[in-house]
Amino acid sequence: MSELALILVSTVLVNNFVLVKFLGLCPFMGVSRKIETATGMALATTFVLTLSSVCSYLANEYLLAPLGLEYLRTITFILVIAVVVQFTEMVVHKTSPLLYQVLGIFLPLITTNCAVLGVALLNVQEQHGFLESAVYGFGAAVGFSLVMILFAGIRERVAAADVPAAFQGSAIALITAGLMSLAFMGFSGLIKG
Amino acid sequence: MLTAILALGTLAALFGLLLGYSAIRFRVEGDPIVDQIDNLLPQTQCGQCGFPGCRPYAEAIAGGEADINQCPPGGDSGIQALAELLGVDPKPLNAEHGEHTEARVAVIDEQTCIGCTLCIQACPVDAILGAAKQMHTVIARECTGCDLCVAPCPVDCIEMVPVERALATWKWPYPQGEHRPIADTGS
């Protein structure tokens, strides 16, 4: 149990996917202009990330490993992810137009979110079991969501700031992200071993 | 090698089945985004964006065929609103499509008007009253200031004049001084 809690803290704070591990940066930069959109993306990612972390664990454990096809990992995982995403999108679109309004435009973007494939690959690398994979995926997603929403909050403020012309837009956003990751350096060493 | 091909092939086929089936099962028509975009456009219907009216432009934006900075009547605030809706960076108005001017209405010089009805045919919102060979007038409240009636008039009797500011519609100015508007802060 405490093992799982440790994984959670570690993925959310210490080894934050976005700010420390550099995964999932494109949506982090791309859809963080407003808190609302960031929240939508965060929700969508949390769902897909957890689900695909589990699915790819299953694929690895019950398909690739028994057949000795580890070298097909990347292909299989990305296929699984793409299908999970596509399927989620179609289902949400049909069953809940309201939810689709919130999440719709973000879902396709998730396929190409490094964090999703990254989690799947890291699960294998760290030899996580089923539950650990689920928690790892969830933790990564929560960490992603957390910094994404906070980042959106800051960006909304910075959008109204008197930023030098050359830095307006993505330049200052990146510098803001840099300072955020500077702050996250404070968590380094929090989890020993 | 064969196992590899077989394994992945089967998996892919299964997924294909799933997706193909759901594409039919969960089919949805329509695209609400067009309405949302259309709602943000000024409805001047002037065609300066390069599309015959606001809605076609909205459809083009939704389809990814047009950029968000092509509507001069909407001006920077319109672009800003579109950018927010679509989650992209706002950009300056594309000068190719014209410049943002303040609101105007058409006024027909009733002395000169020959009642040719050409302007009526041009007006996208039927804001011009009159019948053939009779003097025409613009219903100022309904005129969008699109300019389209000016060119067709054979006797050049239509003029675009700025909308008058009355006490009731007066706007407080943006405070001056240190606090310059974001748009024109220098480097």
Place this chain on the structure above:
Amino acid sequence: MRYRPVLISVIFLFLFAVIGSGLVAYMHENTAARIADNQRRALLQSLNELIPHADYNNDIYTDIVYVRDPELLGTPQPVPVYRARKNGWPVAAVFAPVAPNGYNGAIRLLVAVRVDGTLAGVRVLAHRETPGLGDHIEADRSDWILAFNGKSLQDPKPQNWKVKRDGGVFDQFTGATITPRAVVAAIKNTLLYYQAHGHGLFEKHPAKTS
């Protein structure tokens, strides 16, 4: 008619999966051996930095035993020991112990002990010490770690296996005592372990634990 699109989807995905995986599988078959070789050589290379290749001629890469000693080797996990032999005669044992009390947690080491109990060399495999302060234990960053070459429990004496600030013989870093203290202690412990169990090591059968 209604289901024709489904069929097309299936066929398409299948086709691309087959082509893709076929290509990859083909590639894999052609490179597998080479990749395995690379992996082996990567490890060998770090071992060779400690014990020159000329000094042994066994397949050190597979000649491994696992030992456990939480006290001296710093971890409750089994620790691998690579054994170097020349013509069957023991030459050196390479331990992978852990220094548990670095500034930011455990430091993983590679400690090569010759049969006579002198150090052939020490390297740091992994650590989380503060960059710019504690990371001088890396051979890439400073020569500090090389100072252990040739040292043993006789030279210096066990009570002097400490950093200078604590009255020992080893340098600490300016502004950082914790890290070197931890490394020195771990190496000393490994030597102590070797002193106690060293000779038995070469007799054990190679075993794999996962």
Place this chain on the structure above:
Amino acid sequence: MSGYRRILRDGLWTNNVGLVQLLGLCPLLAVTGTFINGLGLGLATLITLVASNVIISLIRKLVRPEVRIPVFVLVIASVVTVIELSMSAYLYGLYKVLGIFIPLIVTNCSIIGRAEAFASKNSVGRALTDGFAMGLGFLLVLVTLGGLREIIGQGTLFAGAHLMFGEAARTWTITLIDNYSGFLLAILPPGAFIGLGLLIALKNVIDRAGQRRAALVTTPPPAPARTTA
């Protein structure tokens, strides 16, 4: 042909993947601790981009919408895995350093982004040019950022060249400042973000200077950058 020149310009500057579209950021920030790392990943990405663009352009008319993304992704993943395998076979050191970011080329948003936005709508020739231009643009940003971070962070350039060019290249490393204690910030994650931010600002400055010079010549707007509207 001016069409091709435009594509090249787009990729290298106007619509640069890293500086303008802000895609492929993960590898861009993660592996640019040194020049060589940037170069390695940049080349791998370049090859992937060209290959996937070409293939997708070839099959663009055949794919149905509901499986479009899975198929594209399959294509890209296959290409990447092939590259991954060859790297681990022939450039093992570099492969180790780049780690997880090689398989992650698959999800490098710029690749699927180009597949969707360009390759799936254009002829093979154009798609190839586009892939090359975009990849090269990305590569240039990678090495610039890598070089800058390496110089500021540890005072060297081309460190680790042997990982790519073999043992002989060990001597290539240039130590620019002796006894440099290193400005670690540049190598750490925050430095990556800030560095890229500065590069983008630099590009903005150059663009503005250019605009001021050619005050009247208006350039057409860049194609929409997002993968999905």
Place this chain on the structure above:
Amino acid sequence: MDFPTQSSPYLPASNDVGQLMLRVSLALVPGALCLFWFFGWGVVFNLVLSALSAVLAEAAILALRGRPIRPALGDGSALLTGLLLALALPPLAPWWIPVLGAAFAIVVAKQLFGGLGYNPFNPAMVGFVVLIISFPLQMTLWPPPTGLHEGHALDLGETFRLIFSGATPDSHTLDSLTMATPLDSAKTQLGLDYTWSEIRAKPLYGGFAGYGWEWINLAYLAGGLWLWRKRVIQWQIPVALLGALGATALLFHIGDSDTFGSPLFHLFSGATMLGAFFIATDPVSAATTPRGRLYYGAGIGVLTYVIRTWGGYPDAIAFSVLLMNMAAPTIDYYTQPRVFGHRDK
């Protein structure tokens, strides 16, 4: 007769930014004097170098942007950033440490965002964190807090030479001139399985917290209370910060008084009081709603404890402040007060 116009209200202004900054600077004086008393001339060099380079950096950027320089410098915020950074730096750090830190703080953390009022992160703390992660060695150069009465190891001239040329006086090495701060050594010794009571018995421990540091913190506390009396700062952030830090420390200390330091130790060591009254209260980067300020302060308190106890850095005020800066806009968003005439929330 004709008259000039403007928008209401018209009464003479009752507050001024420049005056605010001046008061904060004044309130720092007792703490700074105390620091000087215990750590010697290095403190003075830090203050001068850091303030100077902060102001120069600000002027340079303003000049580059073509903005009027005088009014912006006149608000005193750059100076204050410089001073606050200096007070957090180790007194024997080489000259380029304060210079680089202050310049980074002003240029990257403040001016790139538009200058005063726009920076989402606390500039002084950004400067500090950049320094500590980039130059940990130079950032540990704290001399022992011997106090003026016991005499410092270095006089003015020797300090000058050490800071500007790195030359240590003959009989000393850098190592012998410096030692770990109480927070640092407590942390490492706890890691080495010393018990808290053993640590308390060490000379580095004073009356109720780190030797010397307890007085420095008391002085900052006094300055902070004065600021509060003068209504420059509001009570929420300091109270929440100190309360949360104290409460967390108390909880763990009661749970296991051998492995966790006492609340008093945490409250009166390191930069706690400076942080609570001068740094966390930086209005620009803090939360601004009354309830938000409570959360913000409490967040800093808890994070400080967590990082101090389990993290990689001995003092964590700077990191915690930056981490909560990050959350400030979101906190503000979710803690809007109930508006007059609105029902719930």
Place this chain on the structure above:
Amino acid sequence: MVDLLQQPLDIVGGLRLAANKAQSLRSPLRAAPIPERLIVPLGQHIGDPAEASVEVGQQVLTGQVIGRSLNYIGAPVHAPASGTVCDIGDYPVAHPSGLKATCVVIQSDGQDRRAETGLRMPAALAADPADIRQRVRDAGIVGLGGAGFPSAVKLNPGREVELLVINAAECEPYISCDEALMCARPEEVIAGIRIMQHALQARQVVIGLEDNMPAAFDCLKRGLEAVGETAIRIMPVPTVYPAGGEKQLIYALTGEEVPSQGLPADLGIVCHNVGTAAAVARALGQGEPLISRIVTVTGAGVREPCNLEVRIGTPIAELVAACGGYSDQVTRLLMGGPMMGISLTSDRLPVIKTTNCILAASDAEAPAPAAARPCIRCGKCAEVCPAYLLPQQLFWYAHARDFDKVQDYNLFDCIECGCCAQVCPSHIPLVQYYRFAKTEIWDLERQRARADVARQRHEFRLERLEREKQALEARRAAAKKGLETREKSGDADAKKAEIAAALARVQARKSGQAATPGTGAPDDSANTSKANR
């Protein structure tokens, strides 16, 4: 239902400001002379302006109607003095825009001959409330406390009224007109209040005034005792600006908050200013419509500050002259108090119904604004905001022209009291930002409404054109069919028919394009050719 508190509450937020009322209260209330020319704006209230009902050259009597209003929310305008209408036209009025508005200019004959107004109502306390309201309306009475809302409307809240609050707080510094009124004519005030209570059928009445006006308190108390009125309470509230704001006063007296976007009537409360009450008493008691009001003329910029009974339409310069003229310290001229007043460019503007104060301020009293600095988010503004808003956030988003966000932060609950700007250490003209944002949002709403109309009309037009096109096509098809049946004989003819069909298609397409705007003349202008692209 609401209940009065025993002990009034302190309002939350607000400022304690130096009152500065003594100077204008030193000399007793007196009447200002009637000027030669009176400039009477037709819009002095909230709602559409009145329409002039006199002609240039016409003779008018004092109290005669010169502007009528047909709207429910509107008020007629009366001639403040007898004389000749010498002009009806646009004159500058006291408005921050500096724009002109329609005014009736009367050349006074100096005789002040009164008209018979028919407003008198001797037994008002027994009359039908509807009758009272009608007379209040006819008297042109609007709120004299600030906004100038037609009082007759407020006397008809459309629901039971528990409490009538008489606002005598007069919280702004310098202004003392209400205090002067209460001291000088308590009986008139009380008579007015009783009429209002009767008109509203209010069960309770309270007069709320600040606790720093004991003289007014005593006068009112004596006045109440004199008429034996026991139902009307007088409650002093703590002296905090803006305790006189309607919502704040109601909160101080009852502990209830007027709901956001709501009216006091939602709580069963109606709030009127004391001056309004006095005006009602005058109208119904003496038959005098609202043609004059009490104005405080004060500030270091006038020689003899005092309160004057002033005819509406009197140019400010004449008022100042009646107070001994400007002192040499004058630098700024305000209408209203120093917190909410508007600053005037000139003293040629006339007094209107809502003019409670003319403040000729010295540089020390109202200095030129210091240059604004960026907001440092210190939160001082939020501490003092009586509406519990976050002025710094409002400012941040108004500054950024983010009108959605600024509304999320409840811009429209701001009462523009100016407390925030007063304490802001960065000297930001916060209130102007809020006014800017509010007017901008209203403008956007107007535009949105117009756009909706335009969209609808455009769609109608497209539909119409579509219908016409289909009709045309149907006709063409019929014609073609006729052609085909007629000339079915040879191959050549079939070909011809094909060509005709193609032509028809082209035609159809063309007319289809005509459905798009601007193609009425396809190749005329650059615009239209673009539309065809």
